[in-house]
Amino acid sequence: MSPSPPYPEMRRSYATSRRSAWLTPLRRRRLSVCVLALVLALPTSALAQQAAVAPPELVTNATPEYPESKKGSGEAATVVLTLTIDSEGRVTNAAVQTSGGEAFDEAAVVAARRLEFKPAQKEGRAVASRIPFRFDFAVGEEPPADTRPGEISGSVRTPTDAPVANARVSVTSGSGTRTDVVTDEKGEFRAPNLVPGSYTVHVEAEGFMPTDMREEVAAGEATAVIYRPGLAKTPPQEPAEAMEISVRGERPPREVTRRVLEQREVQKIPGTNGDALRAIENMPGVARPPGSTGALIVRGSAPQDTGIFVDGTQIPIAYHFGGVTSVIPSEMLARIDFLPGNFGPEYGRAMGGVVDIGIRSPAKDKLHGVFKVDLLDARLSVEGPLGKTTRFLAGARRSWVDAWIGSALEAGGSTTITAAPVYYDYQAGIEQDIGSHTTARLFLLGSDDRLKIVLDAPGSSDPVGGAIRNHTRFYRLQARTETRLSENVRWMNMVSYGMDRLELGVGEMFSLDVRTNPLTFRSDIRAKLSDMFTLVGGMDAVWTQADVRVLAAPISDQEEGSGPFFARPRRLQTLQGDIFQPAAYAMLEVAPVKSLKLLPSVRADYSSAIRDWRVAPRFAARYDVVPGYPRTTLKGGLGLFNQPPQPEESLRPFGTPNLRQNQATHASAGFEQQLSQQVELSVEGFFKKLDYLVDQSPDATGSAGGSRYANTGSGRVAGGELLLRYKPDTRFFGWVAYTLSRSERRADDSEAFRTFAYDQTHILTALASYKLGRGWEIGGRFRYVTGSPYTPTTSALYDADAGAYSPIYGALYSDRNAAFHRLDVRVDKTWELGVLKLTAYLDLQNAYFRQNPEGRSYNFNYSRSAVVSGLPFLPTLGLRGEL
């Protein structure tokens, strides 16, 4: 509930003040008063100027008297004062900044006069200062029989037992009051004067994983502890890089460890243009989409099998055109959970992987802004507080490729094409604290991509004329509350409504207009029952209204193309319907010993379109063989995952109603090994068995949609992943990710397994970035990926209605393009201009002009073919500013 101080100096002051406020806790029948000091945001310019100022520290606390006139009213109040403190640490003035009512204000001002501080320091000398200071008046409980305070004291040490200085230790009681202390040079700390009871101790230190522990404090006793947080990260961070974006690998829902990409890594990975979501493509298990289509291909699954969620709400696309950039700017992300397999039961209707994007809370301290401009687009976002308990964020982005691509294509010789691609996205959110235990948020996000290509003349391979149109858009309005029902119970509720719309068209030959309105509900509760057991349970439901209009020839079964569209008989077909898909899930986290976590879970899914229930048991486990340094962890999982057929597969007139859900069985096992304080190795093997896959076959005279669907398909995926990572230090970060995999499918049991369309045997990514100093940073990324499979042509038939040839294909995906490899280079230069941090960058994709094959083109009768290469060279020059 309290804002995080934006600068380390302020954070220490904040901690000291808070701790001091608890030195003399009020003991009073039926009421207690807790006193908290808050260092709130100062004006931006002041912050910059005072970055070297040590704020005043509270030495002597004073407890205000609960006003006589309010006794018996049960009324709670908060008063925020602005204290003027002279160079000797005395309060010379106390002005009411936020009133709690006249009686409480007076009591607070009286108490403030008794406060004593160690004065603020600037360049080693005491100076006068002004700070906000908060008093909370709250109705209390009956005092315990023994109210003598206890304490937690001890030390924070590295895995090799070295002391960790300046570690931040937060001690939080069950009622939510918090004491913050900082370890000294010996790594020691002391949190005294604690009311007896249970406390959660949170330890954060730069270069180490944040750690949460649970401790009991007895009356009049000191609880001695030694904490050894895991070495995970990070070198001291610059304030502006304090936000992390986590890209987590496979993990149990309450992860003990996780893979973390810091903001610096996300912004500086070459070839991603600083886009956090595009950083996923560098993780193990993620294939490169052929033709730069922007699809997410996870562990050999089809792109549509991987669900993309924003705080639990599924969205249709993650990227604008062809994966150029993601639909949510990096600045708005708190985390990206990337779950390539064996994910928890809270995720369903996906049998490949899951990407769950978390939107972060808006800044509470002051108004912030970010702008970014490059050759592709420009974006702006702002955020900040709207009063004490409310904050907002808003952002928008628009491409301007349309301003220059036309002339660029003409210059490149494509004189027959006029193109005008435009994309934009927008986000707006407001977050409100409701009491001390609930946070509510209303968030809107949306995206719009449109493209229209007008051909000067029809093509000779398919003489369709007119314009080629693509308009893809969606929005989601999400309301979400998170409530801490007690110290050990959290409850999240979310409801969202939105619209997805896809319009495609090719002249008069083909048009598709799909509009769906999904209404999503989710309720999730997590309760820590004891040190050994934690229960997670919930339900989610999606009710989707669909409105589809298709003007097209009946679907064919040609996977790589069906010959010319021209002169195939078109039918106008429409579908209006709705599908209700409720689900319930539960998981028990069992920790029989501290180093072992067992995660049995189950999820049940229903789809009204096919009237099919499926129950999916899942299990995951992690075991720290060596808990300390160098940590060794074994991990594994096994589970069932279901995915309902798509609406057009199961709803008439297009679909077949008597289908069942697609099913996948995930199995994985691996280990994580720390090799040094900065280097970690993670190795994992996986196997997926796919059953009851919906297969389509043509049936033009059997159904209006021209297709018949059946659960006859099956598949299998096997592979291994390796991640060797050097975690960021003050200058360097980098990693090597390698995936070896094989993905196969077959239409029915009578067929042999064949290579899957998205199979890529070897996927290697090696990247590194180095800070040269004086604001310069340089990085590189090298990728090697086995060429994508394609189906060779063997001959061709003449389509006498189109006057063009239609290829006859050989064995499906029996040939491959040549391997893809590319080097991307990025150079950044950063300037600190007062409150403005300005970064100019050059992101150079395909630095050595590799002609990577992205497909094939054919002559008019398919007797000759040639490789179509991707972009030979793409420099992106950009500017990014932060306030």
Added chain:
Amino acid sequence: MSPHTRALGRAFALFLFTLVGVAACGTDFEPGSRVVDFRLLAVAADKPFAAPGETVRLTTLHHEPFGRPLTWAWTTCPLPHDSTVNGCLARLAELARTSAAPPFTVEQGRSSFEVTIPPDILDGIPEEAKGNAIVGVVTIVCPGNLSLKDLADIRSSQLPFRCIEAGTGVELAYERYAVAVKRIYLYSRDKNQNPAIADVTWDGASWPEGEIKEARVCDFDSNSFEDCKGERHEISVNAVPATAETGTSEYGTPFREDVVIQHYATEGVFEYDVKTLAQPKTRWAARARSRGQTITMWFVIRDNRGGVTWTSRQVRAL
């Protein structure tokens, strides 16, 4: 938007990519408009839409530059499971497996064919699927001796025909003979007219059939029209205004015909091989190697509901 529609979106992107790729790379290949070997250029039905019980007559436009005798084979694929030409071949193989092999009518020099639509062909088809029904007419033309393999045994990836070139005895690759499929749309009431040509112009002036135009060759031999810096001629094939039909079909599908003009020639390069009814003008240039030749041009006008017609002209390259 469901993941399936996302997949459709990706398919669209792939289509777009292919289109751009073809547009960018097409000049590397010999253009399809240049007819230098045997080619079947069009198959026309006197009734592009036929009702059950009606007889449809099919004629062809073809070119054989070497005077080899042509062997023709004709058959039909009634009610294929999809409307692609490959679907017609798959239907033939299915019929061969489940019943007697479909009869082929094989004859030298027979460039036309008649087919009678069975009166009961639409019986048993669900009402909502009748609009998908077609009869495919398969035409195989071989400049030599044609033999047919067992359709039931063929793999879908191989053509079940063998064409032995007359005179040489060489088995020809598929691109040197023709296997074509023409659709006959099945409608009880609707009709479709073949397009009608109003006139052809050469450099803006009327170009009647039989008039041989003269053109100086350009000093280039590439496949790129832009490489010709000399004499270039504008050609416009104009259809009668009512050729592009509009309306709503008896199955409730609204339509507005796309009409395109495809250009072919024994030599030279067109600026655009295909143009539309609304923008019919293209340009053509004779390459240096054609000096002294009499070049034949064919102009084929198609609508996107199976209608087709054609005309031809000649140019002497100077």
